[in-house]
Every structure is written in C-alpha cells, then in structure tokens.
Amino acid sequence: MESPADKAMVNNPADIIIIVGYFIMVIGVGIWSMFRINRGTVGGYFLAGRTMTWWPVGASLFASNIGSGHFVGLAGTGAASGIAVGGFEWNALFIVLLLGWLFVPVYLTAGVITMPQYLKKRFGGSRISLYLSVISLFLYIFTKISVDMFSGAVFIQQALGWNIYVAVIALLFITALYTVTGGLAALMYTDTFQTFVIIAGAFVLTGFSFVEVGGYESLLQRYSSAVPHNVSSMEPQRYNISEHCYRPRPDAFNLLRDATTGDLPWPGVLFGIAIVGGWYWCTDQVIVQRCLAARSLTHVKAGCIMCGYLKLLPMFLMVFPGMISRVLYPDEVGCVVPEVCKQVCGTEVGCSNIAYPKLVVSVMPNGLRGLMLAVMLAALMSSLASIFNSSSTLFTMDIWTRFRPLATERELIIVGRVWVLCIVAISICWIPVVQAAQSGQLFDYIQSVSSYLAPPIAAVFLLAVFVKRVNEMGAFWGLIGGLAMGLCRLLPEFWFGTGSCIFPSNCPFLVCGIHYLHFGIILFFCTSALVLLVSYCTDPIEDVHLHRLVFSLRHSREERKDLDWEQGEKGRRAQREAEEKRRQDDDAETETEVEEKSGICHLLGRLCGGTSSSQDTEQDEPEAMDKMPDISEHPVWKYAVNVNALVMMTVAVFMWGYYA
Amino acid sequence: MDVQERSMRKASTVMCWFLVLEAVTAQTAPAQTGGRALPQWLTGIIAVSGFLFLTFVLFLVKKAWCEKSGRGNVAAEPTRENESVMSNGNTYEISLDTFRSKDDDCAFDNLALGVAEDKVTAM
Numbered sequence: 081m082e083s084p085a086d087k088a089m090v091n092n093p094a095d096i097i098i099i100v101g102y103f104i105m106v107i108g109v110g111i112w113s114m115f116r117i118n119r120g121t122v123g124g125y126f127l128a129g130r131t132m133t134w135w136p137v138g139a140s141l142f143a144s145n146i147g148s149g150h151f152v153g154l155a156g157t158g159a160a161s162g163i164a165v166g167g168f169e170w171n172a173l174f175i176v177l178l179l180g181w182l183f184v185p186v187y188l189t190a191g192v193i194t195m196p197q198y199l200k201k202r203f204g205g206s207r208i209s210l211y212l213s214v215i216s217l218f219l220y221i222f223t224k225i226s227v228d229m230f231s232g233a234v235f236i237q238q239a240l241g242w243n244i245y246v247a248v249i250a251l252l253f254i255t256a257l258y259t260v261t262g263g264l265a266a267l268m269y270t271d272t273f274q275t276f277v278i279i280a281g282a283f284v285l286t287g288f289s290f291v292e293v294g295g296y297e298s299l300l301q302r303y304s305s306a307v308p309h310n311v312s313s314m315e316p317q318r319y320n321i322s323e324h325c326y327r328p329r330p331d332a333f334n335l336l337r338d339a340t341t342g343d344l345p346w347p348g349v350l351f352g353i354a355i356v357g358g359w360y361w362c363t364d365q366v367i368v369q370r371c372l373a374a375r376s377l378t379h380v381k382a383g384c385i386m387c388g389y390l391k392l393l394p395m396f397l398m399v400f401p402g403m404i405s406r407v408l409y410p411d412e413v414g415c416v417v418p419e420v421c422k423q424v425c426g427t428e429v430g431c432s433n434i435a436y437p438k439l440v441v442s443v444m445p446n447g448l449r450g451l452m453l454a455v456m457l458a459a460l461m462s463s464l465a466s467i468f469n470s471s472s473t474l475f476t477m478d479i480w481t482r483f484r485p486l487a488t489e490r491e492l493i494i495v496g497r498v499w500v501l502c503i504v505a506i507s508i509c510w511i512p513v514v515q516a517a518q519s520g521q522l523f524d525y526i527q528s529v530s531s532y533l534a535p536p537i538a539a540v541f542l543l544a545v546f547v548k549r550v551n552e553m554g555a556f557w558g559l560i561g562g563l564a565m566g567l568c569r570l571l572p573e574f575w576f577g578t579g580s581c582i583f584p585s586n587c588p589f590l591v592c593g594i595h596y597l598h599f600g601i602i603l604f605f606c607t608s609a610l611v612l613l614v615s616y617c618t619d620p621i622e623d624v625h626l627h628r629l630v631f632s633l634r635h636s637r638e639e640r641k642d643l644d645w646e647q648g649e650k651g652r653r654a655q656r657e658a659e660e661k662r663r664q665d666d667d668a669e670t671e672t673e674v675e676e677k678s679g680i681c682h683l684l685g686r687l688c689g690g691t692s693s694s695q696d697t698e699q700d701e702p703e704a705m706d707k708m709p710d711i712s713e714h715p716v717w718k719y720a721v722n723v724n725a726l727v728m729m730t731v732a733v734f735m736w737g738y739y740a
Numbered sequence: 741m742d743v744q745e746r747s748m749r750k751a752s753t754v755m756c757w758f759l760v761l762e763a764v765t766a767q768t769a770p771a772q773t774g775g776r777a778l779p780q781w782l783t784g785i786i787a788v789s790g791f792l793f794l795t796f797v798l799f800l801v802k803k804a805w806c807e808k809s810g811r812g813n814v815a816a817e818p819t820r821e822n823e824s825v826m827s828n829g830n831t832y833e834i835s836l837d838t839f840r841s842k843d844d845d846c847a848f849d850n851l852a853l854g855v856a857e858d859k860v861t862a863m
Contacts, residue, residue: 726795730788730791733787733788733791734787735784736787737783737784737786738783739780740783
C-alpha cells in the first residue's frame with residue numbers, strides 16, 4: 081500500500097514519550113490486576129471471579145465493542161455518505177438494554193460460562209453448540225479480527241510509515257502478552273483505562289477538527305459542496321464518471337433515508353440493525369462474558385446503561401470528524417478518479433478509509449499526534465484482547481472438552497492460552513487476504529457479512545429464551561436453514577464482487593438486488609418461522625428440564641434435570657477417577673518432587689497462574705457448581721436502575737428524532 | 741403499590757407538561773433547514789413525547805394485567821429477600837413469598853388456617 085507524499089512521521093520526543101508512557105500504563109494495570117484475582121481457576125481466569133462492579137463492566141463493554149475498525153470504518157463511511165452510519169451505533173443503545181434486562185438474567189441463573197454451553201443445557205445434544213462455536217470463531221476471524229487489524233494497519237501506515245507486518249506483529253504480541261497472563265480481570269481493568277484514553281483522545285481530535293472547519297454550522301454548509309477537482313475520466317472509452325459518484329449525497333444529514341433509493345434505507349436501519357445488534361450484544365460470547373463477570377444483576381444493568389450512554393459518542397467523535405475530513409481534503413478523501421485514488425491510498429475503489437488517519441496526521445499538533453496513536457492502539461488492543469480471550473473461552477470450554485472430557489482445570493487454562501497464540505498466528509496469515517480484498521468499503525463489508533450469517537443465531541437465541549415450546553430439532557434445522565439462505569446470498573455476492581460507483585458489479589438483481597439490511601430482516605423471520613414450524617411438529621421439552629433456562633422460569637427454585645446431565649455425569653465420573661489415580665501417583669512422588677523445583681520453574685508457574693497446590697483448584701470447583709447465581713435485586717436499586725434506563729432511552733429517542 | 745402509584749403520578753405530570761409544550765410550539769412558524777419541514781429540535785421533542793406516551797400506555801397495560809386474575813408472570817416479580825425476625829428465641833420467616841398463593845400471583849394465603857395443632861395437656 082502506498083502512503084501519501086507528505087506523510088508526517090511520529091518521530092519527535094513528545095509523541096514518543098506519550099506512546100511509551102501509554103504502553104507502560106497498560107502493562108502496569110495488567111500486572112496489578114494479575115495479583116488481585118486468583119487466575120488459577122476457570123472461574124477466575126474466564127469470568128474474573130464474578131466480582132466486577134458496574135463501571136468496569138460498562139467500560140469493558142464499550143471498549144470491547146469500539147475497535148480501530150470503528151474509527152476507520154465509521155469515519156470513512158461518514159465521509160462517503162453522511163451520518164446514517166451512526167445509526168449502527170445509536171441502535172445499540174436499545175439493544176444493550178435488552179441484554180441487561182432480558183437476556184443476562186437467564187444466562188446468570190442458568191449458570192453458564194459460554195453461549196454454546198447455554199444452548200447445550202437448553203436443548204440438549206451437542207450438534208447445536210458445536211455449530212455455534214464453529215460459526216462464532218469463523219465470524220470472529222473474518223469480521224472482527226481481520227477488520228480491526230486492517231484498520232490499525234492503515235492508521236499506523238499513514239501515521240508512522242512503518243511496514244504493515246512489523247507494526248501489526250508487534251501490536252499482536254503485546255496484546256497477546258497481557259491477554260495470556262491476565263485473563264478477563266486484566267482485560268476489564270485495562271479496558272476501563274483504555275476507554276478513558278479513547279474518549280479523551282477522540283474528544284481532542286473532534287475539537288481540533290471543528291475549529292479547522294469553522295464550527296458545526298459551517299460543516300453543514302460546506303459538506304454539500306465538498307467535491308474533488310479531478311472529476312474527469314482518464315480513459316473515457318473505458319468508463320465515464322457520472323456526477324452522483326463524486327457529489328455528496330443530498331440526504332447526508334438524515335439518519336432515516338428513503339426505503340428504496342437510499343444507501344441505508346430506514347426500515348433496514350431501524351429493524352435490520354436491531355437484529356444484527358441483537359446477535360452482537362445479546363448472544364455473542366465477547367459481550368455476554370463481560371456481563372457474566374459482574375457482581376450482581378443490578379451491576380450488570382448499571383453497566384449496560386453506562387455503555388449505552390458511551391455509545392452516544394461515536395456519532396460525534398468519529399462520524400462528524402470523518403465528514404470534516406472530506407470537507408478539508410476533498411481531493412484525497414473524496415477522490416473519484418481510479419488512477420488518482422490509487423496514488424493517494426493504494427486502492428482504486430475509493431479513499432474514504434483514510435479520512436480519520438488523515439485528520440490525525442494533518443490537524444493534530446506534536447505530542448497530541450502521539451496521543452491519538454495511543455488512542456488507536458487502545459481501541460485496537462482492547463478489542464483484539466477481548467476477542468482473543470472470548471475465543472479462547474469458546475475453544476477451551478466447548479471444543480476442547482468435547483475431545484478431551486478428562487481434562488483438568490489446569491490443562492484447560494493452559495490450552496486457553498495456547499489457543500490465543502494460535503489465533504495470533506492465524507490473524508497474521510490473514511493480513512494479505514484483507515489487503516488484497518476490496519478495501520474500499522470496510523464498514524459495509526463487516527455489516528453485510530454479519531447480516532448474512534448472524535440473523536439465524538439471533539432468532540434461535542430469542543426463541544430459546546422466550547418460547548418454551550422450541551426444541552432441539554427446531555433449533556438445529558432453523559440454524560441450518562438460515563445458514564443455507566445466508567450462504568446463497570453471501571457466496572454469489574463475494575464471487576461477483578461489490579463493485580464501485582464507476583464499475584458497478586454485475587451480480588444479478590435477484591441475488592444482490594435486496595439491500596443487505598432488508599435481507600437480514602427477511603432471514604430473521606424465515607428462520608424464526610422454520611424453527612417454530614419444526615418445533616411444533618416434534619415433541620416438546622418438559623418444564624423439569626427448563627427451570628432457570630427460559631425467561632418465564634428464571635426465578636424458579638425447583639430442581640432441574642439437565643438435558644446434558646448424563647453426558648456431563650459420565651465426564652465428571654471419569655474425571656473423578658482420573659483425579660484419584662493422579663493423587664495416588666502424586667503421593668508416591670512428593671518426596672522426590674520437593675527438592676527438584678528450582679527458582680525459575682517456580683517463577684514461570686506463578687506467571688502462568690498455575691498454583692503450586694492442586695488443592696486450591698479442587699476446593700473452588702465444587703463451590704462454583706453448587707452456588708446458583710443469585711438474580712435477586714434490592715428493590716430500591718432495581719427502581720433506580722429502571723428509571724435510569726428510561727432516561728437513557730428518552731435521550732436516545734430525542735437524538736434519533738433530532739437527526740431523522 | 742405505593743411506589744407504583746407515585747411513579748404513575750410522576751409519569752402523568754410529565755405527560756401533561758409535554759402536551760402543553762407541544763401545543764405551544766405548534767403555534768410558532770417552522771424554520772426551513774436543509775429541506776426539512778420542521779426544525780430538528782421539534783422532531784426530537786415529538787419523538788420523545790411519542791415514546792413517553794407509549795411507555796405510559798405499556799405501564800397501564802402492565803398494571804391492568806397484574807390486577808386481572810390471569811398468569812401475569814411478567815407483572816409480579818417476587819423479590820427474594822431472606823428476611824427473618826427473631827422473637828423470643830424463635831426465628832420467623834417474614835419473606836412475602838411464604839404467604840403467596842399458588843392460585844394467583846397477586847393473592848396471599850393465611851397460613852395460620854388449616855394448621856392442625858391441637859395442644860393437649862396430658863392429664
């Protein structure tokens with residue numbers, strides 16, 4: 081990828097001091113949290129011991145969600161088509177409340193760590209949970225990791241001029257380092273710190289940008305006339321550039337656009353994004369894990385409200401600066417002639433993705449540029465770390481235990497860490513693929529892939545939690561049917577390519593004609609219909625298997641016969657026998673072992689979180705299984721939290737109404 | 741009940757205030773900004789009042805549901821408090837759920853009835 085001719089290098093003392101200081105802070109917070117929480121147990125490593133208060137929960141939800149992909153993608157799409165892309169963020173305000181009020185109570189009383197585990201308890205059998213684990217890991221790699229890494233790489237390349245691989249590998253290793261050692265506790269505390277860094281830095285940049293452009297009113301006026309100077313085709317016999325390709329959209333300042341001709345039609349924005357958001361916030365391991373680590377249900381709800389308020393900010397901190405960038409640099413950010421674009425940013429499709437990096441490099445003074453780089457690194461590392469941690473949870477608890485049911489806790493924790501390193505290697509290998517792909521519409525790419533694959537999962541989870549009648553057959557065939565429908569749209573669209581304004585794709589109208597958000601809505605309802613149809617035609621699941629697994633039975637205190645109990649019992653019996661045998665062997669060896677443990681071995685063991693005595697881990701395990709997570713709430717706090725949620729929804733509705 | 745009454749009264753005063761505000765602003769001449777029929781802050785206020793009205797309606801519906809004898813499992817969420825009272829060395833459970841009737845979420849049983857406790861003094 082080429083970098084622009086006048087790139088500013090971050091090579092002055094002020095910038096370097098700030099970046100180094102930031103790294104020291106992050107690693108410091110990670111190490112501090114290492115000593116706070118016992119990471120030697122599964123509960124301690126994956127769920128931070130269930131001791132988190134509301135502010136790390138809220139901050140972690142926000143920081144896990146906002147990645148460098150948001151900075152680059154939101155600003156880029158904002159520059160290209162206006163504020164409607166902010167609807168993706170503002171829709172989440174409502175979905176995050178659904179998470180706290182409807183879904184997390186059920187997940188908490190069910191006593192699960194991962195989402196596939198919940199489905200296994202709810203439906204029985206193992207094919208659904210295996211399918212979900214595999215598709216979640218797949219979606220993580222292709223929509224989250226690759227996008228965040230690519231955005232970070234674009235930014236670093238524009239700001240520093242480093243080779244992409246060197247920069248990304250260094251980032252990945254630092255992230256992997258504090259993920260592997262600290263577990264979820266380290267992540268959530270560092271996320272809180274990184275939320276401050278992200279918001280502070282983004283505010284500073286927004287301030288400077290508005291000063292440059294001359295204020296909010298000036299932005300409103302100047303945006304519609306931000307056209308590049310080079311608009312004539314260089315090869316008229318091959319292509320012609322029509323005016324609507326380079327002129328800013330007339331509805332750029334509307335959130336809700338025309339249902340047929342708009343680039344983000346309003347039914348899609350209101351309902352399609354809600355469905356994809358329902359998958360992302362309510363059923364996805366990364367987000368739900370943070371809520372499960374909270375101290376009590378009230379803390380979860382308060383954390384969700386805090387995350388909601390924070391989600392108001394990206395519109396002002398990323399979308400508007402993106403539009404300002406187009407106003408200030410129309411020839412680079414708003415370039416339309418393919419040859420010019422290739423010179424500016426290395427791709428012919430368009431250069432809207434460099435909107436945010438260009439602002440950072442041009443508008444910020446020395447020292448503050450280093451701060452912004454720290455902000456991007458914060459966003460990138462917090463998201464990546466969360467994804468690494470959650471995917472290692474998924475892999476360890478769902479896929480590894482399937483093949484090795486006799487694994488001890490210690491082995492599971494080590495496997496979790498090794499998987500993080502594996503995923504780092506896979507991500508590095510994915511960089512050239514992302515580079516080669518059409519990088520012109522980054523946010524479109526994520527959202528369209530999500531819209532084709534996520535609605536069936538959202539539908540199944542929603543029905544699983546609220547409709548007792550849904551059973552294993554219905555859920556499985558609904559998922560498979562939904563996947564088939566999604567692939568019917570996904571594969572042809574990627575085969576024909578998304579095209580651009582000048583060279584539209586020749587995908588047939590029947591396949592690609594429907595907007596991806598509308599397709600998501602259709603897919604959701606079709607999958608729901610299929611699930612309900614198959615469920616009603618087959619046997620129901622009795623209530624005795626469903627206590628504390630569905631919303632209507634979440635307070636029930638009756639004994640539950642787990643559908644996966646037999647499977648789990650066989651595993652537990654085998655594990656107990658293996659433990660007995662191991663203890664007998666250990667007793668025979670203890671005398672010789674004590675002398676052999678050298679200083680270095682001990683230090684390594686401490687670093688990796690393995691406690692020297694296995695008795696600690698044993699004591700923790702039965703306790704965690706007997707104690708049913710309590711979802712009772714103190715009535716005063718419950719009332720306070722409900723009122724707060726209502727206030728937040730009112731604010732959200734006002735913002736939607738204002739910009740509609 | 742008291743808490744609910746208070747919040748209902750609060751919601752209705754807020755509603756009245758918004759209706760008055762809407763009536764007042766509807767009389768002012770709308771300004772034209774970027775092809776919009778109404779000023780932006782007005783559409784915001786209209787959206788908010790619509791939302792609050794909807795919330796109010798849902799609240800009333802929820803209250804009506806609880807008062808009916810149907811299975812309003814969304815309405816009455818029993819609060820689990822392990823409260824107990826010590827009296828003369830005997831501990832008494834005073835959580836509300838021990839009295840809750842099986843037939844109806846909003847009704848309570850009198851547990852003193854039907855307890856066959858014949859205290860007979862030995863002759």
